[in-house]
Amino acid sequence: MAAGAVIVLGSVLAALAVGSGAFGAHGLEARFSERAMAIWQTAVQYQFVHALGLLLVAALWERLQPGWGLASVIAMALGVLLFSGSLYALALGAPRVLGAIAPIGGTLFIVGWATLAVAAAVGRA
Template sequence: MQERHLIAYASINLFIAIAAGAFGAHGLKAILSADMLSIWQTAVQYQMLHGLALLALANLSSRWQAKPIRLSAICMLVGIFLFSGSLYLLAFTGIRILGAITPIGGVAFLAGWAILLWAAFKHPSK
């Protein structure tokens, strides 16, 4: 995955997270219960955090070996889709079974961070 692709994926996710945060604060406040609004905000926070992590990976991609960076980024993208995506849908629809998907996204996040940690200690710079 090239640096510009990581920047693009990060930008898309950060754009969506900011828009979702604003929508939650202004558009959904009157519609959702406090519990569902809290779930929505959790989705926003994790998407924002991992969007910023993708920017950091883009920065590292020019200095570190590509394979672990790419794998870490893929895990984080999958995590955003499954973790934040399932929480957005849960908050918006109230379908509780969607919460079963959320931990899979959490595991993807953890895998992405673990791969990055491994790369920091095991892979020499380019």
């Protein structure tokens, strides 16, 4: 995976986060409870932060150990999918049992940042 692909991934996730936030604020606010809106906004916030995290990984790509850098990208991307995705679904009325997926995504976020630290500490061989 090249830095360019990570830039594309981070940029697309950031654009989707902005769109999801706007959709929530303007298209769903009248239909959602306060709790559902809070869940939706949490999903947007974490998606956006980790989209920026992916862009950070891309910016540092040439300084990172490739295997650990790729692990960081995969963990952050899967974290967005599982954490934010499950929260979006919950806000839209999915069964509450789906909420059990969010902590897995949150753990992947932590793994993503930790592997970024390792990738930077080890650096290019």
